[in-house]
Amino acid sequence: MKLSTTVQALSAAAAVSAAPHSRRQDTHSDLIQVQFPPAELSAPTITLEEAIQLMQPAVNDIADGIVDALDGGRNGDDEDINSTTTPTTASFEEGDETNPPARTACRDSIRPEWNSMSEPDKLDYISAVQCLTQAPPRGGIWPGAVTIWDELAFVHGTLSGQIHGVDTFLPWHRYFLHAYETLLADECGYAGPMPWWRETDAAGDLAGSGLFTPEYFGTLYPVEEGHPGYCISDGPFVGLVDRLHPDGEVCVARGERTSISAGVTVEMQEVCHGGENAGTLPQHSACVELTNHSRLHNAVGPTMARVGGSTYDAIFYLHHAYVDFQWKSWQNADQRRYSGVEGCVNHVAEGGACEPLTLDTVLTSLGLVPDLTVRDVLDTENETMCYTYDDLL
Numbered sequence: 217m218k219l220s221t222t223v224q225a226l227s228a229a230a231a232v233s234a235a236p237h238s239r240r241q242d243t244h245s246d247l248i249q250v251q252f253p254p255a256e257l258s259a260p261t262i263t264l265e266e267a268i269q270l271m272q273p274a275v276n277d278i279a280d281g282i283v284d285a286l287d288g289g290r291n292g293d294d295e296d297i298n299s300t301t302t303p304t305t306a307s308f309e310e311g312d313e314t315n316p317p318a319r320t321a322c323r324d325s326i327r328p329e330w331n332s333m334s335e336p337d338k339l340d341y342i343s344a345v346q347c348l349t350q351a352p353p354r355g356g357i358w359p360g361a362v363t364i365w366d367e368l369a370f371v372h373g374t375l376s377g378q379i380h381g382v383d384t385f386l387p388w389h390r391y392f393l394h395a396y397e398t399l400l401a402d403e404c405g406y407a408g409p410m411p412w413w414r415e416t417d418a419a420g421d422l423a424g425s426g427l428f429t430p431e432y433f434g435t436l437y438p439v440e441e442g443h444p445g446y447c448i449s450d451g452p453f454v455g456l457v458d459r460l461h462p463d464g465e466v467c468v469a470r471g472e473r474t475s476i477s478a479g480v481t482v483e484m485q486e487v488c489h490g491g492e493n494a495g496t497l498p499q500h501s502a503c504v505e506l507t508n509h510s511r512l513h514n515a516v517g518p519t520m521a522r523v524g525g526s527t528y529d530a531i532f533y534l535h536h537a538y539v540d541f542q543w544k545s546w547q548n549a550d551q552r553r554y555s556g557v558e559g560c561v562n563h564v565a566e567g568g569a570c571e572p573l574t575l576d577t578v579l580t581s582l583g584l585v586p587d588l589t590v591r592d593v594l595d596t597e598n599e600t601m602c603y604t605y606d607d608l609l
Contacts, residue, residue: 247446250469259510259521267487267503271495322597327605330411331426344406345530346452351403366459371581373524383498383559383573385505386543387590389536391579398585412537420478438472445471445518458525468519468528477515480508498559500546509539541605554595
């Protein structure tokens, strides 16, 4: 039986309009409520049953239509392209094994889970991120950029159609985290570790996860179904704005939908890991993208639910470190995954040709930092990336 789940663009806020902000009398009447249409705030997801089906060995027989275009906003405007990708039409390409001494050395460079970090280390990280939100642009990326934070958002939004719903999703976002870390170090002098967030610990209660406090990322308020959310109201990131929104400059906004965040589960994570049926990179990538990844974007929205502006919320980077953790965990189960890839870099319409994902596929940030290749980022314990995760030691 074919799995035929056609999903909407990751922005899910295609054609989102942002009416002027207004005060509203409700549980949090002192907050500024955004007026985005809540029906548009929905990143594409699949069910647990569909994820299980996706990870089965006979993926070629069930892949038709499993991943629609998850892009939106190639130019930050959340444009749908409504195409599909056929995950396994390209063959596996394997390269050389990673240098063992490099792997050993990189075991000293650990990405810690947020709640395992010391208070001073957390504050150092937050201070560096706040610095990056205010740092002047490097230039040559987007004329409308006021800060490097704008340039990061522009890169992600502009390349959206090339990095969502295709098999470059995991390699490119690993590269993007590398770019982000590079900027934290170069522009803000940050020498600490890149944290990740074990989101499954907070299923149904992201607000209580230890991240959303006035000292760190700012309070995350729960919202009812149909309520779009609030502008960030406290903490270091008050005043952050999304300059790429189709309707002009709007605040970075949040509102936890607990019914959605409850679906960010260990069970989903384990299905995507594959167990005995570990699957291919295209299977794993699509599973990760359409389960906990998309649910978290939806649960924290509206800014996080819109691909053209999602990176404006500082929580984006810890979220994608968790996504990268999932990929790293999957790679650890089979050494060949450190050196080989398969899949397509393009959205493949039914009967269309696959442009193969290879070790030499270029990963770009449009000049913000130097380009790399898939080969450069495939193994996080190589000379280029050089890190692993505390939970994987």
